[in-house]
Amino acid sequence: MTGTAPRPRPCPPPRGRFGLPHPPPWAGRDFRLLVGASFVANLGNSGATIAAAYAVIVQGGSATDVGLVIAARTLALVVFLLVGGAVADRLPRQRVMVGANLLNAVSQGFFALLVIGGSPPLWSMAALAAVGGTGQAFFSPASEGMVLATVDRRHAGQAFSVYRLSMNGASILGAAIGGALVAALGPGWVLAVDAAGFAVAAAMRSRLRTPQAERPAKSGGIGRDLREGWQEFVSRPWLWGIVVQFGVVNAMVTATESVYGPLVAREHMGGAGPWGLAVAAGGFGTLCGGLLMVRWRPRRMLLAGTLGVFPMALPAICLALAVPVWVLAPAMCATGVAIEVFAVGWMLALHQEIPEDRMSRVSAYDWLGSVSLTPVATALAGPAALAFGRTQAMWGSAVLILLLTGAVLLLPDVRSLERRVHGPDTPQAAVAEQEGAPGGLATTP
Numbered sequence: 212m213t214g215t216a217p218r219p220r221p222c223p224p225p226r227g228r229f230g231l232p233h234p235p236p237w238a239g240r241d242f243r244l245l246v247g248a249s250f251v252a253n254l255g256n257s258g259a260t261i262a263a264a265y266a267v268i269v270q271g272g273s274a275t276d277v278g279l280v281i282a283a284r285t286l287a288l289v290v291f292l293l294v295g296g297a298v299a300d301r302l303p304r305q306r307v308m309v310g311a312n313l314l315n316a317v318s319q320g321f322f323a324l325l326v327i328g329g330s331p332p333l334w335s336m337a338a339l340a341a342v343g344g345t346g347q348a349f350f351s352p353a354s355e356g357m358v359l360a361t362v363d364r365r366h367a368g369q370a371f372s373v374y375r376l377s378m379n380g381a382s383i384l385g386a387a388i389g390g391a392l393v394a395a396l397g398p399g400w401v402l403a404v405d406a407a408g409f410a411v412a413a414a415m416r417s418r419l420r421t422p423q424a425e426r427p428a429k430s431g432g433i434g435r436d437l438r439e440g441w442q443e444f445v446s447r448p449w450l451w452g453i454v455v456q457f458g459v460v461n462a463m464v465t466a467t468e469s470v471y472g473p474l475v476a477r478e479h480m481g482g483a484g485p486w487g488l489a490v491a492a493g494g495f496g497t498l499c500g501g502l503l504m505v506r507w508r509p510r511r512m513l514l515a516g517t518l519g520v521f522p523m524a525l526p527a528i529c530l531a532l533a534v535p536v537w538v539l540a541p542a543m544c545a546t547g548v549a550i551e552v553f554a555v556g557w558m559l560a561l562h563q564e565i566p567e568d569r570m571s572r573v574s575a576y577d578w579l580g581s582v583s584l585t586p587v588a589t590a591l592a593g594p595a596a597l598a599f600g601r602t603q604a605m606w607g608s609a610v611l612i613l614l615l616t617g618a619v620l621l622l623p624d625v626r627s628l629e630r631r632v633h634g635p636d637t638p639q640a641a642v643a644e645q646e647g648a649p650g651g652l653a654t655t656p
Contacts, residue, residue, distance in 0.1 A: 241361040248413075251411050253378050258385045258388055262399075266336065267336060279337055289348075316407075319403075352572070358370050375554055443572070470592035493547045496549075510630055519548075524612040560628060563630065
């Protein structure tokens with residue numbers, strides 16, 4: 212009687228320190244440092260957003276005062292974004308990011324000292340919030356080009372997905388921990404933790420050893436740099452079309468979820484608890500979307516990303532219908548997934564189509580167009596509800612999202628732009644590929 216030899220059991224993947232699985236071969240030292248720094252900074256900053264609002268409230272401030280402090284940060288971000296993008300295309304982006312982190316560490320540190328020490332005036336809190344917004348204005352355009360400086364382009368989609376997965380996870384965890392710490396210790400100490408987090412992130416980013424890409428020598432001033440970035444921006448209909456779309460989409464989503472959502476939850480869902488559950492479902496959706504995009508590599512990345520924008524209208528529709536939380540939560544989760552599908556496709560398209568030496572300036576115009584309408588929409592949400600009715604205002608938000616997304620699909624490049632398969636980026640990568648080993652920047656020590 213002949214038997215069948217037992218199948219050998221597959222060996223479990225090797226474990227690293229603390230029993231955790233080893234990172235994939237493409238995720239080298241610099242990529243891990245970049246992701247770790249992002250996680251630390253976002254972990255503290257999410258809690259600090261809550262702490263800053265409560266710092267104003269504890270001092271007797273009104274909702275208007277809280278809005279002024281938040282607006283000061285947003286205004287500084289909008290004002291300095293273009294300058295930040297031009298500077299990041301002139302100087303090594305790593306240094307710009309480290310400098311911005313240190314500026315945020317100092318501003319949050321002073322904010323913490325003022326809150327812990329007594330009763331800071333409103334103008335001082337608004338001024339420090341503006342300094343923090345200035346740091347973000349320099350950091351955000353510089354950070355756009357750093358992910359691809361730490362991995363080879365064959366793994367760009369996976370790298371962007373893991374990077375955003377880390378950011379979103381830190382934001383969710385930071386908000387939960389920050390809220391608990393504000394209740395237990397007070398807002399000042401949470402701001403101090405955020406300052407320390409920025410300092411740690413700056414130290415981690417200062418250890419990056421990514422080679423700087425060659426850039427043409429700059430002969431003109433900042434004004435000329437901004438004109439070059441603008442020409443690069445407006446020469447691509449898919450680029451400015453999607454930025455215009457998202458300027459409105461971001462404004463509608465933020466106004467709906469920050470102004471209308473809590474009111475609808477209070478009147479129809481039972482208050483802050485169910486609303487918090489729905490918001491948490493949205494955060495969980497971003498994590499699911501990040502995991503999806505680690506595996507999925509759509510060939511037409513802009514088409515897949517733009518189709519993913521349609522579900523962003525779901526929360527406004529659900530709130531307009533005053534559905535129960537067990538319906539709203541899955542809709543918020545789907546929105547979170549959709550956001551990540553779009554975000555990864557967008558980052559891939561930018562890095563594939565925009566010259567590296569102009570990436571930060573184009574990114575600055577992207578950021579400016581995407582965030583500039585948000586404070587306006589938030590400020591006008593209340594008057595719009597009074598003028599047209601809250602339900603009608605929410606339906607209007609949903610319709611605008613759907614119409615603009617459909618309009619963007621009429622652009623030929625949005626439908627046809629394909630992800631190019633990149634070969635090895637370096638001679639070392641080519642040798643490694645021939646030998647069957649992972650190569651590229653991820654394997655450099």
